[in-house]
Structure formats: C-alpha cells, structure tokens
Amino acid sequence: MEQKFQYVQRLADAPLILGQRLCEWCGHGPILEQDIALSNIALDLLGLARNLLQYAAELKGEGISEDDLAFSRPEKEYQNFLLCELENGHWGKTILRQFFFDSFHYFFLNELKNSKDDRLKAIAEKSLKEVTYHLRFSSEWVIRLGDGTEESHAKMQEALNEIWPFTGEFFQVDELDLLMEKQGVAPNLNSIQKSVQQRVAEILTQATLEIPEGTWMQKGGKSGVHTEAMGFLLAEMQFMQRAYPNMQW
Amino acid sequence: MKSNWPLWEVFIRSRQGLNHKHVGSLHAADADMAIENARDVYTRRMEGVSIWVVESKDITASNPDKQDELFDPAEDKVYRHPTFYDLPDEIKHM
Amino acid sequence: MTTASLEAKFQEKVDQEVKIEPRDWMPDAYRKTLVRQISQHAHSEIIGMLPEGNWITRAPSLRRKLGLLAKVQDEAGHGLYLYSACETLGVEREDLFEQLNEGTAKYSSIFNYPTLTWADIGSIGWLVDGAAIMNQVPLCRCSYGPYARAMVRVCKEESFHQRQGFEILLTLSKGTDEQKAMLQESVNRWWWPSLMMFGPNDAESPNSAKSMKWKIKRFTNDDLRQKFVDVCYEQAKLLNVTLPDPDLKWNEERGHFDFGPIDWSEFWDVVKGNGPCNSQRLAARNKAHAEGEWVREAAIAFAEKNKQRNIAKAS
Numbered sequence: 001m002e003q004k005f006q007y008v009q010r011l012a013d014a015p016l017i018l019g020q021r022l023c024e025w026c027g028h029g030p031i032l033e034q035d036i037a038l039s040n041i042a043l044d045l046l047g048l049a050r051n052l053l054q055y056a057a058e059l060k061g062e063g064i065s066e067d068d069l070a071f072s073r074p075e076k077e078y079q080n081f082l083l084c085e086l087e088n089g090h091w092g093k094t095i096l097r098q099f100f101f102d103s104f105h106y107f108f109l110n111e112l113k114n115s116k117d118d119r120l121k122a123i124a125e126k127s128l129k130e131v132t133y134h135l136r137f138s139s140e141w142v143i144r145l146g147d148g149t150e151e152s153h154a155k156m157q158e159a160l161n162e163i164w165p166f167t168g169e170f171f172q173v174d175e176l177d178l179l180m181e182k183q184g185v186a187p188n189l190n191s192i193q194k195s196v197q198q199r200v201a202e203i204l205t206q207a208t209l210e211i212p213e214g215t216w217m218q219k220g221g222k223s224g225v226h227t228e229a230m231g232f233l234l235a236e237m238q239f240m241q242r243a244y245p246n247m248q249w
Numbered sequence: 250m251k252s253n254w255p256l257w258e259v260f261i262r263s264r265q266g267l268n269h270k271h272v273g274s275l276h277a278a279d280a281d282m283a284i285e286n287a288r289d290v291y292t293r294r295m296e297g298v299s300i301w302v303v304e305s306k307d308i309t310a311s312n313p314d315k316q317d318e319l320f321d322p323a324e325d326k327v328y329r330h331p332t333f334y335d336l337p338d339e340i341k342h343m
Numbered sequence: 344m345t346t347a348s349l350e351a352k353f354q355e356k357v358d359q360e361v362k363i364e365p366r367d368w369m370p371d372a373y374r375k376t377l378v379r380q381i382s383q384h385a386h387s388e389i390i391g392m393l394p395e396g397n398w399i400t401r402a403p404s405l406r407r408k409l410g411l412l413a414k415v416q417d418e419a420g421h422g423l424y425l426y427s428a429c430e431t432l433g434v435e436r437e438d439l440f441e442q443l444n445e446g447t448a449k450y451s452s453i454f455n456y457p458t459l460t461w462a463d464i465g466s467i468g469w470l471v472d473g474a475a476i477m478n479q480v481p482l483c484r485c486s487y488g489p490y491a492r493a494m495v496r497v498c499k500e501e502s503f504h505q506r507q508g509f510e511i512l513l514t515l516s517k518g519t520d521e522q523k524a525m526l527q528e529s530v531n532r533w534w535w536p537s538l539m540m541f542g543p544n545d546a547e548s549p550n551s552a553k554s555m556k557w558k559i560k561r562f563t564n565d566d567l568r569q570k571f572v573d574v575c576y577e578q579a580k581l582l583n584v585t586l587p588d589p590d591l592k593w594n595e596e597r598g599h600f601d602f603g604p605i606d607w608s609e610f611w612d613v614v615k616g617n618g619p620c621n622s623q624r625l626a627a628r629n630k631a632h633a634e635g636e637w638v639r640e641a642a643i644a645f646a647e648k649n650k651q652r653n654i655a656k657a658s
Contacts, residue, residue: 020400023399023400023408023412024399024400026392026396026399026412026415026416026419027389027392027393027396027415027419027627027631028396028627028630028631029631029635030631030634030635030636030638030639031254031276031635031638031639032276032389032419032422032423032426033275033276033277033286033289033290033423034286034638035416035419036286036289036290036416036419036420036423037285037286037289039412039413039415039416039419040289040293040416042412043409043412043413043416046405046408046409046412047409049405050405050406050409053405066405067403067404067405070404070405071403071404090634091634091635091638092638136285137285140281140282140285143645144278144641144642144645145638145641145642145645147645147648148640148641148642148644148645149637149640149641149644151637151640151641152637152638152640152641152644155637236400236401237400237401239401240401240402240403240461241403244521244522247518247519247521247522248514248517248518249403249404249407249461249511249514249515252636252639252640252643253435253437253639253643254639254642254643256430272496273424273427273492273493273496274427274430275423275427276436278639278642278643278645278646279642279645279646279649279650282642282646290420290423293416293417293420294500310366312366313364313366313367313368314368
C-alpha cells in the first residue's frame with residue numbers, strides 16, 4: 001500500500017508543479033486569447049493533480065488530505081520531473097517545455113488507461129481527452145514559432161538547446177516503476193519511449209528546429225533531488241502553510 | 250502594425266439539433282487558431298458542441314439604411330400566415 | 344435626412360427600447376461615450392487580473408487555487424468580450440491597448456490598490472465584485488446591442504465570483520483569531536474604495552444625465568451606491584465583521600442605511616495616477632505586451648507562409 005501511495009503521489013507531482021508554473025502566466029500572456037488558453041491547460045493539470053492526490057491521500061489514510069500532500073511536504077519528497085519545475089522563461093520556452101511534457105504525458109496516459117488499478121484507469125481516461133488537446137495546442141505553437149520569423153526561430157532553437165537535457169528523465173526507470181509495472185498498475189516506460197520520440201522528432205522537424213546532439217541527460221526529480229529553481233517555487237506555493245500552519249482556508 | 254491578428258466572428262451550436270448562433274468575436278492568426286481560441290474563450294462552460302469561425306472582413310451585411318425597403322414589404326403579406334385562412338371549427342388541427 | 348431628424352429618430356428608437364446595432368446611425372457623442380465606457384470597462388477587467396493574479400501561486404489549497412485561476416481567467420474573457428463590443432464601433436483592440444499602455448486610458452481605480460493578504464482575495468470577491476455586479480446588471484439592458492449582449496455573458500459568468508469571495512471570508516470568520524483579524528483588516532482597507540467604485544456623487548457627474556437619456560446607464564451613481572451599502576450591511580453581519588464607518592446606521596425615514604462621507608480627494612488622487620499600485624499595474628501590462636510582440640509577429644508570419652504554401656500546393 002505504501003508503495004502504491006508513493007507511486008500515485010509521484011504521478012500527481014508532475015502536473016502539480018507544471019500547473020503551478022503555468023499559473024504564473026495568468027495575466028501576463030502575449031495576447032488575451034492565449035492567456036486564456038494557457039490557463040485552461042493549467043486548470044486541467046491542477047485538476048488532474050487534485051484527483052491523484054485525493055487518491056493518494058485515501059491510500060495513505062491517517063487523516064491526510066490532498067492539501068497536506070500538495071503543500072506540506074519538504075522539497076526532497078516531491079518527485080516531479082525536473083522539466084516541470086524549470087522557470088517559465090519566455091512564451092516560447094514555456095510552450096516547448098509544455099510540448100515535451102504533453103508528448104510524454106499523452107502516450108503515458110494512453111497506457112495508464114489499461115492499468116489494473118480501476119481508480120488510475122478512470123483518472124487516465126478522463127485526463128487523456130484533455131491532454132490530447134494540450135498536445136495539439138503545444139505542437140501547433142512549437143511549429144508556428146519555430147517556423148515563424150527569424151527571431152522566433154532563433155529563440156526557439158535556443159530554448160530547445162536549454163531544455164533538451166531535461167527530456168530524458170521521463171524514461172529513467174527506478175525500482176518503484178518496476179514494482180508497479182509488475183503489479184499491472186503502471187505502464188512499461190520503455191514501450192512508450194519510441195512513440196514519444198517519434199512524435200517529438202516529427203514536430204521539431206516541422207518546426208524547422210534542430211534536435212541537439214548531446215545525449216547527456218539531467219536526472220534527479222524522481223529521487224527528490226531538484227534544480228535550484230524548485231526551492232523558490234515551493235516557497236511561493238507553500239507560503240500560506242508556512243506562515244500560518246494548521247489552519248483551514 | 251505587423252503583429253495585429255485579424256478579427257474573426259464566432260458561431261456556436263450549443264447542442265445537437267440547434268443552429269449555429271453568433272456569440273462574439275476574437276483575434277487569431279489563422280483559421281485553425283481561431284477555432285481553438287473560440288473553444289477556449291467561448292465554450293469554457295459547456296456552451297457548445299460545434300464551432301464555426303469566419304474572418305470578420307469576409308462578412309457581407311445588409312445596409313441598415315435600407316431596412317425599410319428590405320423588410321417592411323413583408324409586413325402586409327398576411328396571406329403567408331396560416332391564420333389568414335378560414336377553416337370550419339370541426340377541424341381542430343391543420 | 345438632417346442630423347436633427349436622424350437624432351430624433353434615434354432617440355425615439357432608444358425610448359421604445361429598440362436596441363441600437365453597430366451599423367445603425369447614431370450620434371457621434373453616443374458612439375464616443377460608448378467607446379469610452381466600454382473600453383474603460385474592458386481595461387478594468389484586464390488590469391483587474393493583476394491584483395488577484397498576484398495570489399494564484401500562493402492560494403492556500405488546491406480547491407482555492409483552481410477557483411481563483413478560473414476566476415482570473417474569466418476576467419481575461421470578460422475583457423475580451425468587451426474589447427469585441429468596442430470593435431463593433433470601429434475601434435481596434437490594439438489601439439485601445441496602446442492607450443492603456445501609454446497611460447492615457449482610464450480603468451477602475453480599485454485595481455490600483457494592493458492585495459496584501461489572502462483575505463484580500465475574499466474582499467475583492469465580496470466587495471469589489473459585489474459593487475461591479477451592481478453596476479453591471481443594469482448594463483445588460485443597455486441600448487447598444489453588442490454591449491448589452493457582452494454584459495449578459497459577463498454577468499452570467501460573474502455570479503460565481505462573488506460567491507467565491509464570500510466563501511473565502513466566511514471560512515476566515517470561522518477560523519482562528521489570526522484569521523479573523525486578517526479578515527477585519529482586509530475589509531477595513533477595501534470598504535471605502537469599493538464605495539468609490541460607483542463614481543462621483545450625482546451632482547459631480549455631468550455626463551450621467553446624457554447617458555441616462557441614451558439608456559446606456561439606468562441608475563445614478565448614488566442610487567447604486569446606496570443599494571450596495573444596504574445589501575452589504577446584512578452580509579457583514581454574517582461574516583461577523585465591522586464595516587469601518589462609525590456613521591453607518593439605519594434611517595427609518597429613508598428606508599435605507601446612512602453612511603459617512605467619502606474621501607473624494609483620495610479618489611481623485613488615484614484616478615490621476617497617484618494610487619498605491621498605478622505605476623506597477625501599467626508596467627506589468629506594458630511588459631506583457633512588449634514581450635508578446637515577437638510571439639504575435641511569428642504567428643502572423645507563419646500564417647502567411649502557410650497560406651502561400653497551400654496556394655502553391657493547390658496550383
């Protein structure tokens with residue numbers, strides 16, 4: 001039970017942290033229509049995180065709530081991909097980060113909906129519809145900006161070079177992944193790797209962007225070793241819990 | 250300015266069986282984006298099942314100054330309406 | 344037709360509650376008044392995103408975070424509907440943005456006040472949105488069709504905003520002493536600026552009469568303000584909070600609550616740019632717009648390229 005709890009909580013962390021990042025854009029987007037669109041994606045991701053954390057809280061018992069899990073853990077216990085916590089940067093970087101996550105997320109949920117765990121299966125089915133749209137949205141924007149103006153192309157290539165080393169973590173398998181896979185709860189990560197990479201290559205080619213040659217990849221998110229950006233993100237997200245402990249809001 | 254996105258008019262079918270209805274406008278760089286923007290802007294509360302977009306500049310509208318000549322002549326054509334015709338009381342519905 | 348007879352015909356339509364539509368003849372002053380009012384309204388929605396957006400990343404629970412994000416997103420939508428209504432009068436959104444960014448356009452002064460605590464998110468919902476709704480509901484019957492239609496949509500969506508704010512405050516009122524103090528302190532700061540949202544006293548509001556005649560406006564500033572005070576008095580009791588006005592008391596004769604004098608010098612200071620956050624709000628808007636320029640440009644460039652490719656493919 002403890003292991004399944006750990007796994008479900010980990011599944012929640014990626015959408016939670018990425019959703020938190022997207023919240024920073026609200027009111028500051030390049031045009032009203034896109035401000036609204038990005039908020040929609042943030043709402044979907046935070047909604048998903050909430051569903052997963054509710055489930056995790058039930059698995060844990062002990063009167064733990066979704067908010068305890070979301071807001072009261074030390075940094076070391078968050079297990080999101082490092083990609084999710086990267087600073088927003090400009091709109092193009094945010095879109096590219098989103099695109100990489102969506103590409104993984106789409107194929108991942110597509111497998112998770114076959115999980116033997118009924119709850120995860122149901123959550124995956126619901127989210128897959130949303131994420132299908134996210135992937136379309138971010139793919140189109142990557143192409144648009146990559147193949148837009150000279151300036152936008154240069155900005156996107158630069159962002160791609162920066163983000164690229166953070167895209168290997170999706171497929172780094174650890175013991176918990178293996179255990180959950182063995183129990184039929186989690187998908188086999190290797191099996192989706194090819195589909196994700198194919199999709200990514202396809203879109204980046206259309207966007208006239210060059211995939212960086214480097215093969216060295218960052219890691220650490222899954223074991224709770226984060227980037228320097230994470231502490232600041234949490235300081236903001238957990239501000240109320242730290243300043244006013246143990247209150248209802 | 251070169252970065253201005255054109256204006257699009259948005260029409261939404263709120264559920265199957267109903268006409269698309271004009272709901273407002275928005276800006277988008279192209280038609281695909283206009284559909285997606287319409288989805289995000291005008292259907293956040295389950296307002297629609299189908300969307301049409303058309304660039305505002307492509308709409309031809311009737312001239313309001315000609316309202317009288319265009320629409321008033323229909324006013325006295327009462328014979329186009331069923332109540333113009335007398336039927337015996339025995340016939341309840343026709 | 345002479346201008347005088349066009350104007351008479353126009354007024355007759357308005358008097359008969361026939362809506363005016365974009366391509367109908369309308370007096371220049373009517374058009375100007377509408378553009379000014381609708382764009383100010385739109386700007387207020389957009390600037391209004393900033394003080395509340397300030398707390399989305401710090402919202403204290405997932406439920407609150409989702410609610411607040413959805414609310415601020417709605418405000419972007421409302422701004423958009425209103426800019427659209429303005430565009431039917433022949434003014435482009437980009438031009439209105441320019442006026443806003445240059446600081447020549449006005450917007451509701453309330454958004455130049457800071458959000459310092461979580462309770463402020465509740466107070467904005469309860470008082471600021473409450474006052475806004477009071478102003479906006481009559482606008483659903485405004486004589487100009489596109490504005491009225493936009494307002495119907497806005498009001499429909501707005502109804503959850505005030506409830507959300509009240510619920511936040513109600514939770515605080517049932518919380519710890521620290522939370523109750525946070526609630527009271529916040530209401531102390533937001534009460535008077537909320538009353539100012541209805542605009543100057545009727546005697547000081549020279550354009551009001553004309554707007555009433557054109558049925559852009561349906562009630563006077565003072566009427567709406569009074570209605571707001573009457574409603575809030577009862578609601579404050581439910582929150583166990585004291586409205587910061589020693590003169591506030593029931594007047595049997597008038598059938599309304601009396602309230603103390605408003606500090607109009609503060610109001611005019613903020614209108615003129617000397618509020619706590621005026622420059623920060625404009626700076627944030629300018630930054631977002633400037634940093635979005637390359638994105639908007641690229642999207643247009645790509646759309647154009649794609650169009651050419653499709654033409655080439657077809658031939």
